[in-house]
Amino acid sequence: MRPGDPARPTVRSSGSLLVDNIGELVTNAFGEGVGGPLGIHRDAALLVEDGLVAWVGPARGAPAADRRVDAAGAAVLPGFVDSHAHLVFAGDRAAEFAARMAGEPYTGGGIRTTVGATRAAPDSELRRNVRRLRDEALRQGTTTIEIKSGYGLTVADEARSLRIAAEFSEDTTFLGAHVVPAEYADRPDDYVGMVCGPMLAAAAPYARWIDVFCERGAFDVDHARAILACGQAAGLGVRVHANQLGPGPGVQLGVELGAASVDHCTHLSDADIDALAATSTGDGATSTVATLLPGAEFSTRSPYPDARRLVDAGVTVALATDCNPGSSYTSSMPFCIALAVREMRMTPAEAVWAATAGGALALRRDDVGVLRPGARADLIVLDAPTHLHLAYRPGVPLIRQVLHNGVPQ
Numbered sequence: 001m002r003p004g005d006p007a008r009p010t011v012r013s014s015g016s017l018l019v020d021n022i023g024e025l026v027t028n029a030f031g032e033g034v035g036g037p038l039g040i041h042r043d044a045a046l047l048v049e050d051g052l053v054a055w056v057g058p059a060r061g062a063p064a065a066d067r068r069v070d071a072a073g074a075a076v077l078p079g080f081v082d083s084h085a086h087l088v089f090a091g092d093r094a095a096e097f098a099a100r101m102a103g104e105p106y107t108g109g110g111i112r113t114t115v116g117a118t119r120a121a122p123d124s125e126l127r128r129n130v131r132r133l134r135d136e137a138l139r140q141g142t143t144t145i146e147i148k149s150g151y152g153l154t155v156a157d158e159a160r161s162l163r164i165a166a167e168f169s170e171d172t173t174f175l176g177a178h179v180v181p182a183e184y185a186d187r188p189d190d191y192v193g194m195v196c197g198p199m200l201a202a203a204a205p206y207a208r209w210i211d212v213f214c215e216r217g218a219f220d221v222d223h224a225r226a227i228l229a230c231g232q233a234a235g236l237g238v239r240v241h242a243n244q245l246g247p248g249p250g251v252q253l254g255v256e257l258g259a260a261s262v263d264h265c266t267h268l269s270d271a272d273i274d275a276l277a278a279t280s281t282g283d284g285a286t287s288t289v290a291t292l293l294p295g296a297e298f299s300t301r302s303p304y305p306d307a308r309r310l311v312d313a314g315v316t317v318a319l320a321t322d323c324n325p326g327s328s329y330t331s332s333m334p335f336c337i338a339l340a341v342r343e344m345r346m347t348p349a350e351a352v353w354a355a356t357a358g359g360a361l362a363l364r365r366d367d368v369g370v371l372r373p374g375a376r377a378d379l380i381v382l383d384a385p386t387h388l389h390l391a392y393r394p395g396v397p398l399i400r401q402v403l404h405n406g407v408p409q
């Protein structure tokens with residue numbers, strides 16, 4: 001299902017293109033190739049036609065094509081799917097980061113600083129910033145990126161945030177319930193009514209998803225449920241910022257509402273994990289995904305979630321950047337993969353899968369995160385012989401080439 005999917009033109013290449021001489025091709029096509037869910041093919045080739053994957057197979061049997069990309073024995077993977085990013089904002093909070101590294105805790109209070117800067121910025125500045133971060137992510141192999149609003153928090157500022165986000169992504173998320181803005185501080189019920197009423201009406205035409213920051217100091221479970229239910233009634237799919245700063249009801253609320261994803265999941269009880277595992281379906285298509293955001297733990301110096309516990313329980317896990325100026329100012333999926341392996345007990349294969357196929361499931365998409373005939377030709381050629389190097393060589397720019405909709409970038 002693609003709730004609220006806006007019809008958008010896609011730029012695609014014409015003619016055929018053969019990516020040849022691939023040492024290790026990660027397809028994520030389960031049951032094909034070797035390497036379990038990664039579906040690895042060795043000495044492979046991949047044909048692109050009209051922006052889509054048309055054929056995958058051994059290099060020796062590759063069909064002729066109009067053009068050729070020589071992978072020179074390197075690894076080729078699906079482009080990363082970053083399913084959680086807050087790119088529409090102005091300003092930065094470097095001083096807040098420095099204070100944290102000197103011992104201050106992260107509370108989310110800085111969100112209001114960014115709200116002030118965002119409201120004051122013209123559209124052109126917000127658009128320039130989204131483009132800068134989207135391009136930065138693309139250079140690092142991200143070919144699909146979800147973009148949230150949430151730093152406007154007025155009807156007009158949330159609507160324009162999403163209008164700008166929709167220029168860059170098919171997966172836009174209405175996060176009017178990020179925090180209660182200062183002008184509503186003593187009447188949160190009124191703010192929730194406004195989010196569910198005029199703000200949702202103005203935002204929904206530009207949004208595919210609705211999200212709420214369900215956390216102490218942001219929105220409690222009753223407010224979060226009310227807002228998410230209004231969004232669902234308006235045709236938006238559900239995602240939740242849940243259990244980031246402490247234990248809480250967010251994960252179970254997400255499961256109750258059939259959320260595509262619950263994000264952060266830093267503080268989980270056994271019951272939370274059981275609830276997520278119970279949603280797991282064989283192909284993951286309707287599971288509630290646990291999206292882990294290790295850039296946030298890095299940048300707030302917080303304990304990392306235990307991904308091993310989730311994976312072993314059968315929960316579908318995604319990795320994403322949470323790119324935002326407060327808690328995680330990184331656009332790098334390779335950095336998140338390295339953190340997930342070193343700090344969250346994922347294997348390199350699990351982390352690569354979570355950053356590609358897992359992200360696609362978190363967005364309920366079957367056209368990205370996988371390289372099989374019919375999927376989008378979104379892929380990356382590494383400067384490395386195997387996907388293992390993404391965690392083995394942290395901090396090294398390993399993305400040699402990116403193809404987006406079959407077009408070399």
Ligand code: NIG
Binds near residue numbers: 110325328
């Ligand atoms: O996902 N947790 C809520 N929102 C963002 C942080 C936003 C900020 O600090 O500006 C997050 O971490």
Ligand code: FE
Binds near residue numbers: 084086241322
């Ligand atoms: Fe976030």
